[in-house]
Amino acid sequence: MTTVEQAHAAAHALTRRPVAGKGWKAPIAFGVVTLLSLILFVVFARPGTSEFRLTAGRTLIQLPVIAVPTTLSCVILTGLMAVITVIAVMLVRANRRVPLWLVAIFAFLFLAAFLAWAGAGASIPVYGLLLGTVALSAPLIFGALGGVISERSGVVNIAIEGQMLAGAFVSAMIASITQSPYLGLIGAMVAGMLVSFVLAAFAIKYVVDQIIVGVVLNVLVTGLTSFLYSTVMTANPQMLNSPPRFQRIEIPVLSEIPIIGPLFFQQTIIIYLMYVAVAVVWYALFRTRWGLRVRAVGEHPQAADTVGIKVGLTRFWNVSLAGAVAGLGGAYFTLGSVGSFQKDMTAGAGFIALAAVIFGQWDPIKATLAALLFGFATNLQNVIGIIGSPVPSEFMLMLPYVVTILAVAGFVGKSRPPAADGKPYIK
Amino acid sequence: MKLELRGITKRFGSLVANDHINLTVEPGEIHCLLGENGAGKSTLMNVLYGLYQAEEGEILLDDEVQHFQGPGDAMAAGIGMVHQHFMLIPVFTVAENVMLGHEETTVGGRLNMAATRDKVRALSDRFGFDLDPDALVEDLPVGVQQRVEIIKALSRDAKVLVFDEPTAVLTPQETDELMLIMKQLKEAGTAIVFITHKLREVREVADRITVIRLGKVVGEASPTASNEELASLMVGRSVDLVIDKAPAAPGAPALVVKDLSVVDQHGQVVVNSVSFDVKQGEVLAIAGVQGNGQTELTEAIIGLQDRVTGEITLDGKSLRKLSVNKVLDAGVGFVPEDRNEDGLVGAFTVAENLMLDRSDGAPFVKAGGLQLKYLAEFAKKKLTEFDIRAQGITTQVGRLSGGNQQKVVLARELSRKLRLFVAAQPTRGLDVGSIEFVHSQIVAARDAGVPVIVVSTELDEVTALADRIAVMYRGGIVGIVPGDTSRDILGLMMAGEPAPETGAAA
Numbered sequence: 001m002t003t004v005e006q007a008h009a010a011a012h013a014l015t016r017r018p019v020a021g022k023g024w025k026a027p028i029a030f031g032v033v034t035l036l037s038l039i040l041f042v043v044f045a046r047p048g049t050s051e052f053r054l055t056a057g058r059t060l061i062q063l064p065v066i067a068v069p070t071t072l073s074c075v076i077l078t079g080l081m082a083v084i085t086v087i088a089v090m091l092v093r094a095n096r097r098v099p100l101w102l103v104a105i106f107a108f109l110f111l112a113a114f115l116a117w118a119g120a121g122a123s124i125p126v127y128g129l130l131l132g133t134v135a136l137s138a139p140l141i142f143g144a145l146g147g148v149i150s151e152r153s154g155v156v157n158i159a160i161e162g163q164m165l166a167g168a169f170v171s172a173m174i175a176s177i178t179q180s181p182y183l184g185l186i187g188a189m190v191a192g193m194l195v196s197f198v199l200a201a202f203a204i205k206y207v208v209d210q211i212i213v214g215v216v217l218n219v220l221v222t223g224l225t226s227f228l229y230s231t232v233m234t235a236n237p238q239m240l241n242s243p244p245r246f247q248r249i250e251i252p253v254l255s256e257i258p259i260i261g262p263l264f265f266q267q268t269i270i271i272y273l274m275y276v277a278v279a280v281v282w283y284a285l286f287r288t289r290w291g292l293r294v295r296a297v298g299e300h301p302q303a304a305d306t307v308g309i310k311v312g313l314t315r316f317w318n319v320s321l322a323g324a325v326a327g328l329g330g331a332y333f334t335l336g337s338v339g340s341f342q343k344d345m346t347a348g349a350g351f352i353a354l355a356a357v358i359f360g361q362w363d364p365i366k367a368t369l370a371a372l373l374f375g376f377a378t379n380l381q382n383v384i385g386i387i388g389s390p391v392p393s394e395f396m397l398m399l400p401y402v403v404t405i406l407a408v409a410g411f412v413g414k415s416r417p418p419a420a421d422g423k424p425y426i427k
Numbered sequence: 428m429k430l431e432l433r434g435i436t437k438r439f440g441s442l443v444a445n446d447h448i449n450l451t452v453e454p455g456e457i458h459c460l461l462g463e464n465g466a467g468k469s470t471l472m473n474v475l476y477g478l479y480q481a482e483e484g485e486i487l488l489d490d491e492v493q494h495f496q497g498p499g500d501a502m503a504a505g506i507g508m509v510h511q512h513f514m515l516i517p518v519f520t521v522a523e524n525v526m527l528g529h530e531e532t533t534v535g536g537r538l539n540m541a542a543t544r545d546k547v548r549a550l551s552d553r554f555g556f557d558l559d560p561d562a563l564v565e566d567l568p569v570g571v572q573q574r575v576e577i578i579k580a581l582s583r584d585a586k587v588l589v590f591d592e593p594t595a596v597l598t599p600q601e602t603d604e605l606m607l608i609m610k611q612l613k614e615a616g617t618a619i620v621f622i623t624h625k626l627r628e629v630r631e632v633a634d635r636i637t638v639i640r641l642g643k644v645v646g647e648a649s650p651t652a653s654n655e656e657l658a659s660l661m662v663g664r665s666v667d668l669v670i671d672k673a674p675a676a677p678g679a680p681a682l683v684v685k686d687l688s689v690v691d692q693h694g695q696v697v698v699n700s701v702s703f704d705v706k707q708g709e710v711l712a713i714a715g716v717q718g719n720g721q722t723e724l725t726e727a728i729i730g731l732q733d734r735v736t737g738e739i740t741l742d743g744k745s746l747r748k749l750s751v752n753k754v755l756d757a758g759v760g761f762v763p764e765d766r767n768e769d770g771l772v773g774a775f776t777v778a779e780n781l782m783l784d785r786s787d788g789a790p791f792v793k794a795g796g797l798q799l800k801y802l803a804e805f806a807k808k809k810l811t812e813f814d815i816r817a818q819g820i821t822t823q824v825g826r827l828s829g830g831n832q833q834k835v836v837l838a839r840e841l842s843r844k845l846r847l848f849v850a851a852q853p854t855r856g857l858d859v860g861s862i863e864f865v866h867s868q869i870v871a872a873r874d875a876g877v878p879v880i881v882v883s884t885e886l887d888e889v890t891a892l893a894d895r896i897a898v899m900y901r902g903g904i905v906g907i908v909p910g911d912t913s914r915d916i917l918g919l920m921m922a923g924e925p926a927p928e929t930g931a932a933a
Contacts, residue, residue: 284536287536287537287538288532288535288536288537288538289530289532289536289538290536292519292523292526292527292530292538293527293528295516295519296516296519296527299516299517299518299519300514300515300516300517302514303513303514303515303516303527304516304527304528305478305497305498306476306478306498306508306510306514307498307499307502307514307527307528307529307579308497308498308499308500308502308503308528308529309499309527309528310497419517419518427478
């Protein structure tokens with residue numbers, strides 16, 4: 001072999017060489033968490049029995065309460081986590097990726113171990129944990145869908161918070177006046193859309209920095225709704241701030257299935273709407289002409305322009321649509337859960353939704369799962385607080401935000417935003 | 428379909444980019460639009476494609492006046508364009524890129540992927556492209572991406588095809604294949620507009636040639652015209668295409684690079700165990716298609732890359748692990764490949780740019796203060812010496828033409844005492860006249876005994892300047908061959924084929 005041929009062969013080998021450092025994140029994270037659970041759950045074991053209640057008292061079909069000895073189950077679960085860690089190490093060694101389902105199983109095991117440990121000597125309402133997760137995640141999911149739609153078209157949507165807050169305020173007001181929650185829902189969409197119009201006009205037409213416009217809009221909407229709340233609404237709360245709430249609609253038979261029934265078939269219209277919205281946005285984005293064009297505009301606007309797609313217009317209507325969807329999330333606060341508008345009631349949910357967008361890699365399904373994770377972490381803190389946990393509740397309160405920071409920092413998968421996200425298109 | 432442009436005039440502010448341009452392209456004809464960078468070729472085509480609106484003049488297709496509000500209209504009328512910078516979405520598949528903008532749908536608004544796949548396969552079979560409709564565009568080599576662009580245009584039944592500088596990103600072999608494809612399209616009756624500034628290609632495929640200079644048509648030429656004739660039409664004066672250079676008189680090896688590897692920020696090995704040397708008074712050209720590790724190699728020498736292994740020694744002293752400052756102090760002159768990004772500060776004056784890398788001491792700075800008087804004298808001297816056409820030394824560099832900007836970079840780098848000169852893509856985007864000047868400066872540096880590395884993707888430049896040629900492919904050096912190696916062999920090497928045994932011994 002001549003030197004030239006060797007160089008040539010080396011050049012070819014280069015393309016097949018595994019990339020240094022890639023893929024070790026998952027096994028390392030697994031190892032750390034396994035170690036943590038070994039120390040916390042096994043070394044500092046809490047004696048007693050942990051009970052898991054899978055069904056509420058009033059359903060037709062009752063599942064038995066699962067009672068397990070705390071220490072033993074912690075030992076077994078931690079052992080299983082160690083096994084998964086070893087599998088992950090072997091996969092990476094063999095140049096294979098750690099599949100998502102393995103991560104999911106690992107997370108489930110850790111969670112089970114944590115619940116068993118925290119709930120020693122108590123009874124954990126699993127169904128309540130899940131039901132609460134859906135309730136707390138609903139506004140996040142709407143917000144995240146709004147974020148996905150807008151950012152896929154190339155406009156960073158920092159204004160989700162503002163769109164939600166405007167939606168919450170307007171829906172409360174309209175539903176109170178008309179006594180129809182459905183009109184309130186439409187009002188919320190219009191309100192979110194109006195906030196979006198401002199974002200779209202400044203970002204697309206006047207090419208102002210999208211992040212600055214978004215932040216300013218959030219502050220503006222907070223100020224505006226707070227002002228109107230304390231002047232107009234509080235003057236006549238009976239008339240202007242007592243919207244009727246959506247009632248649960250139980251779907252016969254299906255709603256009686258344990259666990260799944262209450263989650264999917266015993267909800268208010270707004271939650272049903274949410275489930276539908278997730279599926280519709282995913283289908284539309286990846287299977288229809290509209291979605292192809294939206295993604296094209298967000299990835300390479302010039303390429304879209306040269307095949308006759310109107311970039312500015314596409315972005316404008318998608319940002320508007322995003323506002324309407326996020327507005328629905330706002331309506332959930334007033335019409336779905338609380339039952340009245342309160343000052344600054346979204347309390348940062350819009351930003352958590354934004355984190356879910358990034359965590360979910362700009363994919364509607366993944367963003368929904370991320371929102372569910374955030375909702376679950378918040379709810380876990382509530383539930384653990386009720387059953388009396390050895391972990392301080394302030395610490396639990398931090399959990400969703402720690403998860404958010406880790407997620408956004410890229411510890412869970414590599415995020416690749418739409419290439420033209422946040423970049424104005426100037427011909 | 429016959430295309431006719433009549434009196435097209437396009438202004439940007441006070442600049443007249445196109446001045447009453449007339450052009451006719453018949454079906455089954457390849458019409459070359461020849462002109463230097465900035466002559467107004469791309470502007471004209473963007474007018475034709477509806478991206479710009481002309482102030483005056485009209486576009487006719489088969490003798491009917493057209494009014495294009497946007498590219499959509501132009502496409503519907505049967506005009507297709509293969510852009511210089513591909514208009515493809517990297518994360519989409521071939522089929523998705525082809526269908527974008529004129530998607531077929533089935534029930535429920537669902538995209539009809541199957542139909543598009545069939546269309547792509549049919550077209551790609553017709554021209555022997557071998558395209559996989561489901562491949563992601565970002566995974567395809569540039570030559571193949573260009574074919575996707577062609578298919579994209581053809582799938583819309585384009586009768587007039589515009590190729591805007593299509594060969595800039597191709598290897599010589601890919602270029603030859605493209606020429607064949609263009610001839611095939613011509614046989615099928617397509618009217619083709621081929622924009623380029625490369626004379627060799629023009630003479631190979633053109634049926635007619637229109638030369639544009641400073642926004643005006645300056646003449647037509649026949650494909651049988653000589654290179655010199657075409658070049659002088661393009662530039663407006665006679666041009667010396669061959670560089671006068673005496674045979675090299677190489678001295679002792681000055682720069683020695685051994686087992687050099689570079690890992691980029693994505694963890695990818697971009698330069699893979701490269702070894703070569705450069706002797707005093709010789710030009711080593713590094714040839715290769717863009718993106719095969721040349722950029723990272725030069726950056727490693729200058730100290731701009733972090734994850735570098737191997738050895739770089741200049742006159743016996745190691746350069747590796749030195750800061751950029753120390754490398755420059757060691758006598759290395761560097762012309763970066765992107766002068767606007769890395770070579771100049773656009774908002775600074777010509778004078779300020781001339782001292783950018785010498786701000787830490789005499790003679791330009793004393794006791795922390797700029798020596799403005801000295802700087803002014805120095806700048807004025809360089810202005811004449813390097814023929815920099817600027818209003819004065821206080822003109823902002825950003826306002827100069829590309830050629831004059833590059834002269835500023837050269838003036839700065841060559842006015843120190845050099846022990847090594849590295850020039851990356853020194854003539855990219857320059858007109859023929861400026862290229863001539865830059866080349867003569869490089870040869871002058873060589874003749875003064877400085878070891879020179881020239882990185883270039885243009886084979887013309889490589890063969891004109893090189894005493895020896897190292898060809899890079901996928902981060903490795905395929906081979907180092909003498910400067911008079913034939914283009915065919917170089918072309919094969921650029922595609923990764925090792926040089927034949929005889930040529931490899933250099």
